Amino acid sequence: MKTKNLLYLFFILFTVNSFAQPRFKEKREKIKALKVAYITDELKLNSDEATRFWPIYNAFEDKQRELKHEKMRxxxxxxxxxxxxxxxxxxxxxxxxxxxxxxxELFQLRKKFIVNLKGILSPIKIIKLRKAEEGFNRKLLQQYREKNNTK
Structure with missing residues (x-):
């Protein structure tokens, strides 16, 4: 079910991307900033952890987005x-x-990502990361639905 929600969210973002490229980039950057704040808060990252974590996370996200974009298209x-x-x-x-x-490929990418995180975060924080990602996506989807229901 959770994978379905993520695929649904990805599909929405992919579809919107084709219609509003410039505006979408701004929205994506805003969403990314909100996600960074949300995950940092949920994981309670200290400055050392954050400094080491975010470059790895961003590289993972970029590779994952590239793979999904290329294949899903x-x-x-x-x-x-x-x-x-x-x-x-x-x-x-x-x-x-x-x-x-x-x-x-997506599964192997995530496995490699987790292996890379083990030297930076505790196992509990790695598990909390997955929970935080799902929580953020759920909130994002809920806001999207609420926005569309008020129109």
Missing amino acids: SYMDRFDGGEVEKMNEKEALNFLNQMENTEE
Whole structure:
């Protein structure tokens, strides 16, 4: 369920990106600043931890976003282009394998990220990081929904 919410949020951000690139960059930077503040507060990072943590976290986020953007765009193009309906079983299996490979790449990226964090943060803080990321995404999605329901 949580993965579904993250995918939903990513899809929303991806879609908005294509319509409002300049404005979206500003929004993304604002969201990033809010996320930094939220995670720093939730993890109660001291200055040494924060100095070492944020470059690794930002690199991870950039790689994750790049991978999702690159792969998800090709998936969405195929979905929107009606290719899925025209696929035979062999093509569908290949496409499914590509999707699984992308998920595996994302998983391996997160594993490497956690290994890198172990020298900086305690295991408890690493677990709290995951909780904080999900909490932030949940709040962001809730605000988005509330904003759209008031229109």
